[in-house]
Amino acid sequence: MRLKVNDVVDAVSQLVSQGYDREFRIKDGRLFDLAHSSALDPKDIHVDTALRLASGRDGEDASNIYAISDRKSHSKGLLIDAFDIFDEICDRGLADRLAENRRTDFVEDSDVPSRYGLRKVYKSEFDRDPERYVLRIDYPDFPECPFGESFSMLGFDTAEQTYVWLVTGILRNSRLNRIPYQGADVPDNE
Template sequence: MSLKVADVVDAVSQLVDQGYERKFRIKDGHLFDLARSSVLDTKDIHVDTALRLASGRDGEDASNIYAISDLKSHRKGLLVDAYDIFDEICDRGLADRLAENRKAEFVEGSDVPSRYGLRKVYKREFDRDPERYVLRIDYPDFPECPFGESFSMLGFDTAEQTYVWLVTSILQDSRLNRIPYQGADVPDNE
């Protein structure tokens, strides 16, 4: 299946129109169907379309969209890798299956100042002050995600105290501090 898309939101919209309505996620390295609350066996899926959208200098920012058919239930859904990290966090067999026929496209407007309403931070800015930025994971105050999902992690600018979009090359940088949400309420010491 061939798509002509401008960005991730456009790709998701087109694929939903083609019947890919289920939401898939990666959970503990495996493909998970949110509606059925179950893991899908890699041998029971077909990746109908795999698209990598790269932007920025030398493709320093990328997202992947996968249109997947569950051969057992005959249902179709989407897996969105907005951060280009699934190759690292998926079970090796699933990662290979997802990337097998992935087509890459370079999207126009590669140096856009924002993504999904968040200021975009490029690697050259991060390199000037790497301690300024952190990656927050599972925080409850994340802004709304534009393609009907929810963010699981976002960059945070500690100087401006605002969420930012960190390009993929920053996410792969070992200097980036990753901070999972602790979930505990801090008592008020008045």
């Protein structure tokens, strides 16, 4: 199936209208159907469409959308890799299966100062002050995700105290400090 889209939101909208109504996520390297809270066997899935949308200078920012059919349950859903990192966090067999027939389209947004309502930070800005930016993981105060899911991680500008969109080239940078959410209401012992 071939899609003509401008961004992830457009792709999700088209695919949902074609019956891809389940939400899939990667947890512990495996593919999960959130409706059933169960892992899917990579042998039971078919990747109907895999699209990588690259933008920015030299494709330094990219997102992936996977339209997946589960042959066992006869359901269809979407797996969205807004940060272009599934190749690194998935089980190798699943990552290979997802990327096998992935098509890359380049979308023009190199001059766009934001993505999904968040200020976009390019690698050149990060390189000027890498300690200014961190990657927050599973924080409860993330802004709403525009494609009906929830963000699992987002960049944070410690100087401005605001969430930002870090281009995917930054996410692979070893200087980026990753901060998982540690829970709430921890008493301050001062």
